[in-house]
Amino acid sequence: MTRSGAGSSIKAVAALAGVSIATVSRVVNGVANKASAETTARVRSAVAALDYRPASAGRALRQRTSRLVAVLAANLANPAMAAIAASAEIALRKRGLVMVLCDTHDRPALQDEYLKEMQAQQARAIVLLAAVESPMLAAMRGGPTPIVFVNRRDPAGSAGLHVGIDNAAAGREVAVHCLDAGARTIAIIHGSLASSATSERVRAVREALAARGVPHASVVVETAEDDDHLAIGYRSAKRLLERSSPVDAVICTSDLIAFGAHRRYVEDGGAPPRLVGFDDSPLNDWIAPWLTSVRIPYENYGEAIVSLLAADDRAPAARIVPYRLMVRDGPSRNRGR
Amino acid sequence: MTRSGAGSSIKAVAALAGVSIATVSRVVNGVANKASAETTARVRSAVAALDYRPASAGRALRQRTSRLVAVLAANLANPAMAAIAASAEIALRKRGLVMVLCDTHDRPALQDEYLKEMQAQQARAIVLLAAVESPMLAAMRGGPTPIVFVNRRDPAGSAGLHVGIDNAAAGREVAVHCLDAGARTIAIIHGSLASSATSERVRAVREALAARGVPHASVVVETAEDDDHLAIGYRSAKRLLERSSPVDAVICTSDLIAFGAHRRYVEDGGAPPRLVGFDDSPLNDWIAPWLTSVRIPYENYGEAIVSLLAADDRAPAARIVPYRLMVRDGPSRNRGR
DNA sequence: AAAATCAAGGAAAACGTTTTCCTTAAGCCC
DNA sequence: GGGCTTAAGGAAAACGTTTTCCTTGATTTT
Numbered sequence: 191m192t193r194s195g196a197g198s199s200i201k202a203v204a205a206l207a208g209v210s211i212a213t214v215s216r217v218v219n220g221v222a223n224k225a226s227a228e229t230t231a232r233v234r235s236a237v238a239a240l241d242y243r244p245a246s247a248g249r250a251l252r253q254r255t256s257r258l259v260a261v262l263a264a265n266l267a268n269p270a271m272a273a274i275a276a277s278a279e280i281a282l283r284k285r286g287l288v289m290v291l292c293d294t295h296d297r298p299a300l301q302d303e304y305l306k307e308m309q310a311q312q313a314r315a316i317v318l319l320a321a322v323e324s325p326m327l328a329a330m331r332g333g334p335t336p337i338v339f340v341n342r343r344d345p346a347g348s349a350g351l352h353v354g355i356d357n358a359a360a361g362r363e364v365a366v367h368c369l370d371a372g373a374r375t376i377a378i379i380h381g382s383l384a385s386s387a388t389s390e391r392v393r394a395v396r397e398a399l400a401a402r403g404v405p406h407a408s409v410v411v412e413t414a415e416d417d418d419h420l421a422i423g424y425r426s427a428k429r430l431l432e433r434s435s436p437v438d439a440v441i442c443t444s445d446l447i448a449f450g451a452h453r454r455y456v457e458d459g460g461a462p463p464r465l466v467g468f469d470d471s472p473l474n475d476w477i478a479p480w481l482t483s484v485r486i487p488y489e490n491y492g493e494a495i496v497s498l499l500a501a502d503d504r505a506p507a508a509r510i511v512p513y514r515l516m517v518r519d520g521p522s523r524n525r526g527r
Numbered sequence: 528m529t530r531s532g533a534g535s536s537i538k539a540v541a542a543l544a545g546v547s548i549a550t551v552s553r554v555v556n557g558v559a560n561k562a563s564a565e566t567t568a569r570v571r572s573a574v575a576a577l578d579y580r581p582a583s584a585g586r587a588l589r590q591r592t593s594r595l596v597a598v599l600a601a602n603l604a605n606p607a608m609a610a611i612a613a614s615a616e617i618a619l620r621k622r623g624l625v626m627v628l629c630d631t632h633d634r635p636a637l638q639d640e641y642l643k644e645m646q647a648q649q650a651r652a653i654v655l656l657a658a659v660e661s662p663m664l665a666a667m668r669g670g671p672t673p674i675v676f677v678n679r680r681d682p683a684g685s686a687g688l689h690v691g692i693d694n695a696a697a698g699r700e701v702a703v704h705c706l707d708a709g710a711r712t713i714a715i716i717h718g719s720l721a722s723s724a725t726s727e728r729v730r731a732v733r734e735a736l737a738a739r740g741v742p743h744a745s746v747v748v749e750t751a752e753d754d755d756h757l758a759i760g761y762r763s764a765k766r767l768l769e770r771s772s773p774v775d776a777v778i779c780t781s782d783l784i785a786f787g788a789h790r791r792y793v794e795d796g797g798a799p800p801r802l803v804g805f806d807d808s809p810l811n812d813w814i815a816p817w818l819t820s821v822r823i824p825y826e827n828y829g830e831a832i833v834s835l836l837a838a839d840d841r842a843p844a845a846r847i848v849p850y851r852l853m854v855r856d857g858p859s860r861n862r863g864r
Numbered sequence: 865a866a867a868a869t870c871a872a873g874g875a876a877a878a879c880g881t882t883t884t885c886c887t888t889a890a891g892c893c894c
Numbered sequence: 895g896g897g898c899t900t901a902a903g904g905a906a907a908a909c910g911t912t913t914t915c916c917t918t919g920a921t922t923t924t
Binding site for chain 1: 578580581582583584585587588593595603604606609610612613616617620625626627628629630643644646647648649757786787789790793809810812813814815816857
Binding site for chain 3: 209210211212213216223224225226229248250251252253254
């Protein structure tokens, strides 16, 4: 006798119910027209009595696919990515899928290592939070394993499954917001343009400013070579402060960049300019009441991802979710009063 | 011919190398004295040529254990938990293990559901980030699957594997720090005392204050029934503000609670009291320069967890990692000047 | 009333590994 | 040179499922 609940096999259930293991399997998996109501009930109660749950290894072996879904995040230290992961986990679980979470540190080699590992795990699907191009990704593209690109589109062409916001529209709205708020000279601080999200945002801001008559050359664009967004913001703000003429508003392509810039301005002692970021998080209300930010509903990304996986091939291959500009004008900005 | 890299089986490798699958398995797994140098080389090059990696389902089935390690976090929205998860992922990966991350929302029923699922997955080990007591946990305790309790100790007795800081010492240090900084009346805001970490911190603070001659009754202790730490801090600070006499320092059992309290004070308009929290994160330097906090090296927790799993049964069953009080006195506190 | 469908369920194959036995040949010790 | 041990490697079992066949009655169709 095996210990009761733990790891009872299909054989034990079959024996207890007085049927073959085939029947148990069919009842558990809900195959129609293969068991009488009476048999079904007997099997069900045996399953409950033994607390049986099919061993995933056996199932995966036979079905040649596991219930694992890999989420490869570029940087888990980024609260936005963590939020997406948390949301994905819930949505996957609801479908009986299990999330495997990995941190690629935005490095192609590591991303490839994980892709290979997940192939060995026979992962049901791959979710890439901010993908980078890599050999293995190229090899798997078009293969049988669905790949969902979140935030950043597929780095090679925009064909793949995608979840994200309309970055161009958001960029325009941010630009217009700054102008409407009275800003005359505007700066942009951005991260790596290899990210489609970043490049789309930057381009949209510039175009919107140009369309409103702001001379192209008067827009200051800063960036820094660093994969830490905080550092990018800090160093870029430093350079903005070194300029002869100050700017009225700084548009950052992520909240972390804005945090970095804000710190630099605070250290400087003066009143920081209007700061705008992207991502937003409920935490901003608490710790960054000075930051206007494009709220991206990461808590809904999980469902969007899963629905994309469930959809048939003819459904639209992208879920563009709505964003919302959260205007904040809290303590820190007018600290100088 | 199967498509080259993808999912080649051990049979293909054996055929290419001209050996049996048994030999391939042994070479891949590094079994000594079972293959000549020449054979080993031939197998290795076949493995490389086909980009072979053992299917984990087959392996798990045979070995009756997978390479999955489950990390069950009480709340992924908490940056501290996310940081631990990120660190665990790296450490596990280094040992060829794969992290499965789940969010139990601090609910026993959900924790049990995950525990069952992970048993079906034949998880190699279970890591509980802030465990709650639950029937399934009780059933698995003492079973073959190692369980590591992180931050909170095993809710039923302190026998289990544990990674955390010396909360009593940290609590004392925080209390002394406040007194040394000149605080006369001190408040404590804490979360659920079901967490051993929280209760140990609160007790240590109170004892240290008493030892320094602060009358027991003069210490204000606040809390709120909520699983959102931000809300606990906010609501508790509200009550502190309603008191006739203000406090000089508020010790919070987590940074999130401190964030919540800070917001309430800022809304009030006056200068917030000295605020102290627990957890800390690199982000605090950027966004909460007003928060003194006990820095817990979550980035090292992954290694501590893994070392606990690797240790034999006679090694000490706990890893108490060093903490450090990060004293900050940035802009927001002396904003009133 | 023969033919055809269909529900119910069992036996056994298949999935891809690891590992236990075996076998063979070589080396070593006396 | 006979008994050891040992390296090298193959055949086959075992792991726990799902699923393909197959069989047997019962019911429906023609």
